[in-house]
Amino acid sequence: MLTLRRSSRAALSLAVLLAPLSAFAIDTVHRKSQDKSTGGSITTINANEVVVTQKVGNREEKVPANDIRGVEWDGEPADMKKARSFEGGSEYLRGKELFEELLKTDLKPNIKTDVEFYIARLLHRSAQGDPAQAKEAIDKLTAFTTLRKTSYRYYEALGLLGELALASKDYAAADKAFDALSKATWPETKLAAQIGSARVLLAKEDFAGAKKIFDTVAGTDAKTPAETSQKLEGTLGQAECLMNDKKYAEAIKSLEAVIDQAAPTDTRLQAQAYLRQGDCLRLMGEKPKEAALAYLHVDVLPNFAAHKDLHAEALYNLFGLWGSLGQADRAERAESRLRDEYPNSEWTKKLGGS
Known part of the structure; x- marks a missing residue:
């Protein structure tokens, strides 16, 4: 009898281990800091973290929101993966359109919230190259940060809103977003909020105020790659303040330090x-x-x-330089590309003409 019971328990354990994954609710959290993902059932979500409960052993794992690259939800529509892929391929409007179609379907609440975020972020990405998209992007991000304060995407959305409001010269909205972002618990996010506030001051030509903040961030004792990235953002800001004082040689030294020390993935x-x-x-x-x-x-x-916004700026400056260097054909190509690829860019408008 004892042998039979042991055999039964062993068979049951084996059956559990071999059961298809579809028998359990599996949400997969992809992390920025690790190659591996965390799988299980997401049982708690707030602005600071998600809690993943794993059936085997009933183990809980808390994943900080700032370390989440994305979530694949149990039961999400098949088109979610395809829609996400459009962002990776810089096909922002195609991704937005597919997510909007998904939003019309009967989605679980957590999936719906993620879809709303993806639409807002894709519009933000699109607006970088096409300012005509900025208003809709700001509206979506404002709605998300107002209605989805408990989403793990909340602080990321605040950062995007601040960036786009600043680019649109809505300094009050940018300040509000960066102030809210500063309430996050993670050091690198607080530093990002400081950088945002300094860039608002820089845009308003308060160079002394901006420099004070940039100096503070650049002097940070960075302990993680994310903190180092923000520290270098501070160094970049210092260089821009030096440029305002026409101290170009000093600024170049700071910029070379940024280029040398930035992580390969920190392309912006x-x-x-x-x-x-x-x-x-x-x-x-x-x-x-x-x-x-x-x-x-x-x-x-x-x-x-x-x-895209930085690429448009580069093309505009290359257009002017090629002309001054007597390379009219290259100047013409730069101008043509700027007009064709970024018709609504502020840099295209500076060209004038038709």
Whole structure:
């Protein structure tokens, strides 16, 4: 009898281990800091974390919201994966349209919230290259941060809203978003909020106020890659303040430090540093070829050119430099690409003409 009972228990354990995954509710949390994912049933969600409960052993794992790359939900529509892939391929409006179709279906609440976020973020990405999308993006992000304060995407949405409000010169809205972002618990997010506030001051030409904040962030004792990224954002801001004082040589040294120390994946930060490096060399008036080379980084390297607003700025400056260097054909190509690829960009409008 004892042997039979032991055999039965063993058979039952084996059956559980071999049961198809579909027999359990499996949500998969993809993390930024780890190659592996965390699977189980998400039982708690708030702005700071999600809690994943694993059936085997009834073990709970808390995943900080700032470490979540994305969630694949149990029972999510098959088209969710396809819609997400459009963002990775920079097909932002196609992704937005597919998510909007999904939003019309009967979605579980958590999936619906994620879909709303994806729509807002895709609009944000699109607005970087096409400012005509900015209003809708800001409306979506404002609605999300107002109605979805308990979402694990809440703080990320606040950062996107602040960035886009700043780009749209709505400084009051940007300040409000960055102030709310500063309430996050993670050091790198607090630093990002400080950087955002400093950039608002910079846009308002309060250079002394901006420099004070940039100096503080650049002097941070960074302990993680994410904190290091924000620290370098502070160094970038310091360089921009030096440029305002026409201290171009000093600014270039700071920008070289940013380029050298930035992580390979921190492509936006590197692209910004190359743009400012090009600005310094151009404004010094002595090194137009070196300036063109700096701007070319943002044009020819796909990971840099993927940041559409920065790519448009690079093309505009290359148009002017090629002309001054007597390379009319390259100037014409830069102008043509700027007009064709970014018809609504502020940099295209600076070209004038038809």
